[in-house]
Amino acid sequence: MKSIIVFLILFPCLAFATVKSDISTLGLIAFGSSKAQKVKGVTAKEMWIHYFNEKMGEVEPERFVFKEIDEMAFGDEIDYGPTSLLSAKKMSGFIESVLEERLENINDKIEEAKVKKKIYEVNSNWAPMVEKLKKQGVMFGYDGHGPGYCGVSFVELLVLDPKTQEVYEVYLSESGEC
Helix, strand or coil: CHHHHHHHHHHHHHHCCCHHHHHHHHHHHCCCECCCEECCCCCHHHHHHHHHHHHHCCCCHHHECCCCHHHCCCCCCCCEEEECHHHHHHCHHHHHHHHHHHHHCCCCHHHHHHHHHHHHHHHHHHHHHHHHHHHCCCEEEEECCCCEECCEECCEEEEEECCCCEEEEEECCCCCCC
16 A cells, blocks of 8 residues: 555656756766756757857867767767767766776775665666656767866766757766876
């Protein structure tokens, strides 16, 4: 009975979730997310270009390229642009690699269990949430200017909501000290 009540309370919330709330959830799965940034443009390409111009200054047209995940490097700061749904779903591998590296340096069993749980959550929840966002009409992109350390930035997932003309950043790594 208790589970039925919880379902009846949560179902309306889940059914009417917005892109903004789903990005927030995706950020909880990853290493955080940004607030929405308004962009101008009529087409998706114009919105992407506006976003990158605002973030990095005047973009070089030859650096604005569509890339699949297997063409991206974790520390790739050179190119930026759109990517596919499949690549967006596979970007969880970047998160997992950061967590696995963290596991190598842990000697505490409790902390180790927390990191293993986080890896499980990433593997279980990332792709379904990305798929849910896609069903809401968003487009995915990437750039290499996410959180980093020692002067190196890492790739991040970008989510463009053309309906609201907003772009969100989802961090696939975390900043750290050198």
